[in-house]
Amino acid sequence: MRDVFVAGAFMTRFGRHFDRGLGSLAREAAEGALRDAGASPEAVEFVAFGNAAAGILTGQEMIRAQTALAGSGLEGAPMINVENACASASSAFHLAFNAVRSGQHDVALAVGAEKMNVDDRNLANVALARAVDVEELVADQGDSVLTEGAGPLFMEIYAGFARDYMGMSGATRHDLAAAAAKNRFHGSLNPNAQFRQAVSAEEVLASRMIVDPLTLFMCSPISDGAAALVLGTREAAQKAGGPLVRVRASAVRTGRKQGPDDAVPRAAAKAYEAGGIGPEDIDVIELHDAAIPAEFIVLEELGVAADGEAAGLLHDGATRLGGRVPVNPSGGLLSRGHPIGATGTGQLVELADQLRGRAGKRQVEGARIALAENAGGILGGGSAVAVVTLLERMHAS
Amino acid sequence: MRDVFVAGAFMTRFGRHFDRGLGSLAREAAEGALRDAGASPEAVEFVAFGNAAAGILTGQEMIRAQTALAGSGLEGAPMINVENACASASSAFHLAFNAVRSGQHDVALAVGAEKMNVDDRNLANVALARAVDVEELVADQGDSVLTEGAGPLFMEIYAGFARDYMGMSGATRHDLAAAAAKNRFHGSLNPNAQFRQAVSAEEVLASRMIVDPLTLFMCSPISDGAAALVLGTREAAQKAGGPLVRVRASAVRTGRKQGPDDAVPRAAAKAYEAGGIGPEDIDVIELHDAAIPAEFIVLEELGVAADGEAAGLLHDGATRLGGRVPVNPSGGLLSRGHPIGATGTGQLVELADQLRGRAGKRQVEGARIALAENAGGILGGGSAVAVVTLLERMHAS
Numbered sequence: 001m002r003d004v005f006v007a008g009a010f011m012t013r014f015g016r017h018f019d020r021g022l023g024s025l026a027r028e029a030a031e032g033a034l035r036d037a038g039a040s041p042e043a044v045e046f047v048a049f050g051n052a053a054a055g056i057l058t059g060q061e062m063i064r065a066q067t068a069l070a071g072s073g074l075e076g077a078p079m080i081n082v083e084n085a086c087a088s089a090s091s092a093f094h095l096a097f098n099a100v101r102s103g104q105h106d107v108a109l110a111v112g113a114e115k116m117n118v119d120d121r122n123l124a125n126v127a128l129a130r131a132v133d134v135e136e137l138v139a140d141q142g143d144s145v146l147t148e149g150a151g152p153l154f155m156e157i158y159a160g161f162a163r164d165y166m167g168m169s170g171a172t173r174h175d176l177a178a179a180a181a182k183n184r185f186h187g188s189l190n191p192n193a194q195f196r197q198a199v200s201a202e203e204v205l206a207s208r209m210i211v212d213p214l215t216l217f218m219c220s221p222i223s224d225g226a227a228a229l230v231l232g233t234r235e236a237a238q239k240a241g242g243p244l245v246r247v248r249a250s251a252v253r254t255g256r257k258q259g260p261d262d263a264v265p266r267a268a269a270k271a272y273e274a275g276g277i278g279p280e281d282i283d284v285i286e287l288h289d290a291a292i293p294a295e296f297i298v299l300e301e302l303g304v305a306a307d308g309e310a311a312g313l314l315h316d317g318a319t320r321l322g323g324r325v326p327v328n329p330s331g332g333l334l335s336r337g338h339p340i341g342a343t344g345t346g347q348l349v350e351l352a353d354q355l356r357g358r359a360g361k362r363q364v365e366g367a368r369i370a371l372a373e374n375a376g377g378i379l380g381g382g383s384a385v386a387v388v389t390l391l392e393r394m395h396a397s
Numbered sequence: 398m399r400d401v402f403v404a405g406a407f408m409t410r411f412g413r414h415f416d417r418g419l420g421s422l423a424r425e426a427a428e429g430a431l432r433d434a435g436a437s438p439e440a441v442e443f444v445a446f447g448n449a450a451a452g453i454l455t456g457q458e459m460i461r462a463q464t465a466l467a468g469s470g471l472e473g474a475p476m477i478n479v480e481n482a483c484a485s486a487s488s489a490f491h492l493a494f495n496a497v498r499s500g501q502h503d504v505a506l507a508v509g510a511e512k513m514n515v516d517d518r519n520l521a522n523v524a525l526a527r528a529v530d531v532e533e534l535v536a537d538q539g540d541s542v543l544t545e546g547a548g549p550l551f552m553e554i555y556a557g558f559a560r561d562y563m564g565m566s567g568a569t570r571h572d573l574a575a576a577a578a579k580n581r582f583h584g585s586l587n588p589n590a591q592f593r594q595a596v597s598a599e600e601v602l603a604s605r606m607i608v609d610p611l612t613l614f615m616c617s618p619i620s621d622g623a624a625a626l627v628l629g630t631r632e633a634a635q636k637a638g639g640p641l642v643r644v645r646a647s648a649v650r651t652g653r654k655q656g657p658d659d660a661v662p663r664a665a666a667k668a669y670e671a672g673g674i675g676p677e678d679i680d681v682i683e684l685h686d687a688a689i690p691a692e693f694i695v696l697e698e699l700g701v702a703a704d705g706e707a708a709g710l711l712h713d714g715a716t717r718l719g720g721r722v723p724v725n726p727s728g729g730l731l732s733r734g735h736p737i738g739a740t741g742t743g744q745l746v747e748l749a750d751q752l753r754g755r756a757g758k759r760q761v762e763g764a765r766i767a768l769a770e771n772a773g774g775i776l777g778g779g780s781a782v783a784v785v786t787l788l789e790r791m792h793a794s
Contacts, residue, residue: 001500001501053458053459055452055453055458055527056452058531058532059527059531059535059543060527060530060531060532061450061452061453061524061527061528061531062480062481062482062485062528062773062774063480063481063482063530063773063774063776063781063782064480065651066651066652066776066782067530067531067532067776070530070776070777075651075652075653076651076663077651078491078648078649079649079651079782080479080481080491080492080649081479081480081481081488082477082480083458083459083460083461083479084476084477084478085459085460088459091478094477095477095492095495098495098496098499098501099495099499102398102495102496102498102499102500102501103498103499104398104495104498104499127458130457130458133457133464134455134456134457134458135418135464138456146456252475252476253475254444254463254471254472254474254475255463255472256472256473266473376459377459377460377463379460379464379467384460384463385463385476
């Protein structure tokens with residue numbers, strides 16, 4: 001085994017790209033990451049391509065990477081299509097990491113791409129209903145879920161999480177709104193974010209109710225976008241110039257159920273063990289706030305906040321830019337957007353930029369160790385998949 | 398990097414399993430492979446799950462492994478969902494191989510599973526139309542291909558290959574029929590095959606015309622099934638007992654176009670280079686005869702037959718059981734069946750059994766080096782994906 005480094009990173013702006021297809025977004029991200037790495041497409045020896053919803057949204061199954069990346073100059077490389085619901089892109093990153101770490105390949109590319117805004121505005125809901133056990137869902141709601149979707153299914157699930165969390169911790173609606181407002185403020189500083197307007201906690205509370213207690217501004221939007229990273233050996237990364245960022249650990253776990261057996265705490269435990277560090281060592285976090293209660297719940301699952309104490313960290317300013325451990329400096333899924341199969345690499349591009357001092361107005365000063373948490377699907381009441389990745393800026397040598 | 402061995406291998410019978418779902422098939426294969434390896438599900442550290450068509454055929458996208466393998470005891474492991482059209486399962490095998498080779502994991506499981514026979518008999522065609530560039534197909538044939546399919550699309554493509562090959566090589570319809578009859582004979586000896594009745598070349602020619610010059614018995618059927626392999630370190634494989642089978646190489650390539658740039662010759666060249674051997678060293682082959690011309694074309698792309706000479710090998714008896722290099726001793730896709738996302742691991746289970754001397758009446762005596770060729774999808778007139786794997790029986794040590 002050898003160390004693996006980020007040689008290049010790039011993302012498209014996340015948002016509504018009505019005039020662009022999956023391939024256009026994926027190629028922009030892949031080409032941007034290669035340009036950042038100073039590498040030609042021909043240098044890429046392995047491509048892992050994360051996408052979750054194109055099967056439903058565009059009809060393309062089976063050879064998503066090969067069609068999306070046609071004409072990119074990458075056609076010579078092995079391409080692997082990876083699906084893991086909203087954790088597809090970080091799963092692809094995991095495979096690219098393994099490919100370099102194993103010594104099999106010197107340069108690997110992880111791409112996450114998703115195109116969700118299509119003419120039929122309900123089709124994104126139809127796709128999202130495939131991120132749970134479909135057989136169970138059909139048994140419960142009938143065959144129509146396959147063609148009509150199940151409404152705001154994930155927001156109903158997250159609303160349940162929010163109610164449970166509020167009951168357990170004493171957190172209030174205003175606490176949820178304040179966390180959302182914090183992420184909206186971060187997003188206002190991010191040129192790649194879908195939403196770039198800061199809002200107050202009061203405005204979050206006053207926005208349209210989606211599923212009680214979640215209002216519109218507490219829920220991630222329907223987004224299009226792509227994000228890619230070039231991984232390589234130390235030599236490949238040094239060639240690219242700039243501060244060296246090492247992949248300290250990548251851990252994927254499948255869910256068993258809610259609670260300590262949930263995929264998120266289990267993936268975090270594995271990443272901490274593999275990385276030889278603990279939650280106290282993390283300087284900056286991107287986490288999977290598909291809806292706002294996740295920010296509190298995941299901070300506790302990661303061990304960054306004690307049980308029931310995550311809202312306290314927010315009110316102390318610890319999780320805000322300038323605080324001890326800024327959370328979602330990109331704006332998170334809530335403000336940066338959530339093109340589901342691209343979100344994982346979107347988080348990692350943000351963190352690579354943070355560690356390389358390229359995050360502009362949202363820069364976390366002096367950040368050395370970064371954690372990304374990306375979750376996908378629901379099974380047995382918990383996340384079906386979770387991926388926790390640790391990145392580390394190396395000292396100049 | 399370290400050597401990787403097959404610790405266990407198992408497949409369901411391929412065929413029409415009208416009363417069983419994807420999960421039932423996948424779990425039977427996974428449990429069988431674990432039993433063969435003498436390993437518990439808890440020992441598995443990584444699962445790569447190949448499936449191509451469940452998104453269309455069952456509605457389940459995104460978390461296919463997690464739903465199919467729920468209740469198997471494997472829920473603790475990382476699961477990665479892999480799609481690569483008809484090469485999905487060998488792509489999953491490639492990832493499991495990498496996971497062990499890298500030292501990241503000591504025991505990995507590759508599963509391929511597909512359930513194609515469903516109440517709506519046309520749905521398999523609807524799914525297969527997703528293994529080409531869907532945007533191009535829709536532009537050509539209209540939106541209805543997304544719901545109605547494009548008829549025997551792949552058999553039309555293979556019929557074109559057959560006509561081109563016959564024109565180039567001078568091979569005749571009777572040559573094609575003789576190759577199909579050879580594989581039907583092999584399949585008659587395989588208890589896991591979908592079709593177990595030998596037929597003559599004359600019967601192949603007399604069967605119903607699908608797309609000229611391909612008759613029914615020259616085309617692979619619609620199948621259900623699953624096949625799994627446990628990969629591990631030398632220690633893990635020794636624990637299982639029996640002859641040791643090493644994975645000598647695994648190469649994945651994406652297609653550029655037909656001819657020497659096609660994915661199959663490029664994957665073969667890479668596998669030979671990584672394995673340090675050539676086509677003359679191969680003792681037994683499983684190749685992707687989705688329709689019969691592929692047997693001739695691929696033997697030439699692999700360098701086992703000279704250009705235009707593959708039919709000669711057949712008539713010499715070289716590719717028949719008992720010959721110099723038996724091809725498709727399992728019966729191939731034609732007789733064993735072609736559950737598309739399971740075919741790649743189906744080939745590898747057959748070859749592992751051949752190398753371990755467990756192939757019963759279809760045993761290739763003394764086989765030491767085996768090659769599997771698995772191809773998927775069509776892009777630019779050639780295979781979108783090809784995977785070539787080399788397995789090797791180790792001398793007792």
